[in-house]
Amino acid sequence: MSTSSAFAKARAEGRAALIGYLPAGFPDVKVGTAALKTMVAAGCDVIELGLPYSDPVMDGPVIQAAAQQALDQGTRTTDTLRIVEAVAAMDVPTVVMTYWNPIERYGVDRFARDLESVGGAGLVTPDITPDYGRAWIDAADAAGLDKIFLVAPSSTSERIVMTTAACRGFVYATAVMGVTGARQTASALAAPLVDRVKRLRPLGSNLPVAVGLGISTGEQAKDVAQYADGVIVGSAFVRVLQQHASDPKEGLKALARLTEELAEGVRR
Numbered sequence: 001m002s003t004s005s006a007f008a009k010a011r012a013e014g015r016a017a018l019i020g021y022l023p024a025g026f027p028d029v030k031v032g033t034a035a036l037k038t039m040v041a042a043g044c045d046v047i048e049l050g051l052p053y054s055d056p057v058m059d060g061p062v063i064q065a066a067a068q069q070a071l072d073q074g075t076r077t078t079d080t081l082r083i084v085e086a087v088a089a090m091d092v093p094t095v096v097m098t099y100w101n102p103i104e105r106y107g108v109d110r111f112a113r114d115l116e117s118v119g120g121a122g123l124v125t126p127d128i129t130p131d132y133g134r135a136w137i138d139a140a141d142a143a144g145l146d147k148i149f150l151v152a153p154s155s156t157s158e159r160i161v162m163t164t165a166a167c168r169g170f171v172y173a174t175a176v177m178g179v180t181g182a183r184q185t186a187s188a189l190a191a192p193l194v195d196r197v198k199r200l201r202p203l204g205s206n207l208p209v210a211v212g213l214g215i216s217t218g219e220q221a222k223d224v225a226q227y228a229d230g231v232i233v234g235s236a237f238v239r240v241l242q243q244h245a246s247d248p249k250e251g252l253k254a255l256a257r258l259t260e261e262l263a264e265g266v267r268r
Contacts, residue, residue, distance in 0.1 A: 003093040003121050003146050003169040006045040007208040007229055016225035016266040019210055020044035020259065021097065021234030023052050024083050025075025026066040027241055031248045035241060035255055036087045042256040043263025047087050048124060048232065051080045051098035058099075058126045062235045066242065077106050081118050088119030095146060095169070097124040103136070112139035122146025122169050129159075130166035137166060148172050153189040157200055164201035170208040170230060173197060175215075191227045221265030231266050 010017040020039040026032050036047055052070040056063065080096065088094040096115065103111050103123075115123070122145040125133060130149055140147045146169025151160050153174075164171050175190035190211050197209045210230025215221055221231045240258055244251030 001088065001091060001093045001119065001121055003046050003095060003148075003208075006093050007170060010045055010266075011229070013267075016221075016228055017045040017208070017210070017230040018043055018221070018259075018263050018266050019046040019048055019212070019230050019232040020237055020262075021048040021050060021212075021232065022237055022241075023050035023063060023067045023070050024080040025052060025070035025073060026238070027069060027245060027248070027251075028073055029075065029079060029083065031241075031251075032070075033083055033086050034248075034252060035237075036083070037090060038252050038256050039237065039259050040087065040090050040092045042259035044092070044259060046121075046230070047092055047094045048097050048234070049080060049084060049087070049094060050234075051077060051096055051102055053099045053102055055101075056099065060235060062238050062242070066238045077102055077111075081114055081120075084115065084120045085118035088121070093121040093169075094119070095122045095124055095148060096120060097126065100125060100128045100136075108135045109139045109142070112136075112143040112145060116143040116145055120145070122148055124148040124150075124172055126150055126172075130162055133166075140168075146170075150174055151193065151197055153193050155193075157196070160197055160200045164197060164205070164207055167207055170210045171197060171201070172232070173209050173211045173228070175211050175213045175224075190224060194227050215262075218261035218265035218268075221262045222268045225266040225268070231262070233262055236262075 052067040149163045150172045201207045208229035211228040212232030216236035224231050240254045241251045
């Protein structure tokens, strides 16, 4: 299921889409899969599943710790694909966020075929850009998968033009300069970046622009939803599960409450 359908549905309802992130296999495969399903049931329109990697240079300490926990428990690429299959079966677009090295090691064409075969929607690639991502672009096009590249406040106009032309599904606008992590206030750089992207995306395109990095409350989600097509939340979800590590059932309840708060935010 393509992410385009989720954004179209949200647009028809006059709101932004809510995109929820967790690393695959965190806190373990069983609880993590249940957590993702809880997020879908409580209001996430799209799921972004992180492929655990040993050198996550873009991620802050919360997500780094969660990814390392998943790796220590043996979560690998094949496990990530099985989790994609379980979540996508709920009829929700499910994309994988991954650094490039694991995809090269697995095999680019093989990964694209396997991701498509389990119902995955596409890939978020934080450490490759379209001018260096030809192998993924070709493999994704052959498999009909979304290609989700990143833009940042420091991106030049030329790079935004190139990036949005290469994207399919949505473009990921990083709202802050730095690593991921929940913050007390949304970045002042986010709205101007979204405006630039919408002005510079291909003529006639309605490519959605989703904002990530730092959103943790319903109020922040409401603020970002006023100018962005999608609101991406990651560290806040991870932290909830970390805080309830000794009682997974309570963790899932807290996760549902946070998701409902965020889903209400993007609708206000």
